[in-house]
Amino acid sequence: MSLATELKNAVDEVYTFSPNKKQLRLLGIPRDYDIEGLDEDIKKLLDDEELKKDMLNLMSALFNLLSSPDLDYLTTIQGFLEKYSDKLERLNTIHELLNNLPAEEYKNYWLNKYYRMLDELVKGKEEFLKVIEEREGVNTVMEFYYKVFIRLLTELVDNIRRYDTKELEKPKARDDKGLRKLVSATNILIFVLSYPIIAYLEGERVDYETLTSLIVVLAKPSTIKDKYSLLFGEAIFE
Helix, strand or coil: CCHHHHHHHHHHHHHCCCCCHHHHHHHCCCCCCCHHHHHHHHHHHHCCHHHHHHHHHHHHHHHHHHHCCCHHHHHHHHHHHHHHHHHHHHHHHHHHHHHHCEHHHHHHHHHHHHHHHHHHHHHHHHHHHHHHHHHHCCCHHHHHHHHHHHHHHHHHHHHHHHCCCCCCCCCEHHHCHHHHHHHHHHHHHHHHHHHHHHHHHCCCCCCHHHHHHHHHHHCCCHHHHHHHHHHHHHHHHC
């Protein structure tokens, strides 16, 4: 199996609706519920290449808007949300089922998925560098981007791992907006930021101008990245 396929599968796995038996019971979902039907719907959304390309442009526009207000950036954001509002709402609705889990169980559900994604990225690092070397010798932007992506995801996952879900008495995930924001931001960043890596591995064109602007932001201190990541997650899912 190629690295591109392995990473695609890892991204799909993050979004796949896969509660365990305990979580199904807590959600009140019968074991024979048509989860496969939900997963097919999710996969159709994830396979939309135009959506992923537009999401990269949206992310770049949002980051630029935060640092340098400009009506052109705002127009890009509004246009995207209008164009894809139905698809994003469908994806969000599917995962809203999980909001009925206890907050700690919800947190663990997503952490398990993120750990597997990180494991695939770390294991694939040497192979990714080998692909670059065989294809063109050196590509500093892609090499740095891969490392920055791993570092960003690691920090986001650590933020969720350290998040205290016990401030409320017997809280449900739906009652914990802070936790859901962290998860939303992480999910959308995995979906969008994995795209250039997979596109490169598959020999597709990579927009290095957009990629460079993202690297500039993502390589900044974590407090700044966290702010941008949360705002991006909130802009899409809240």
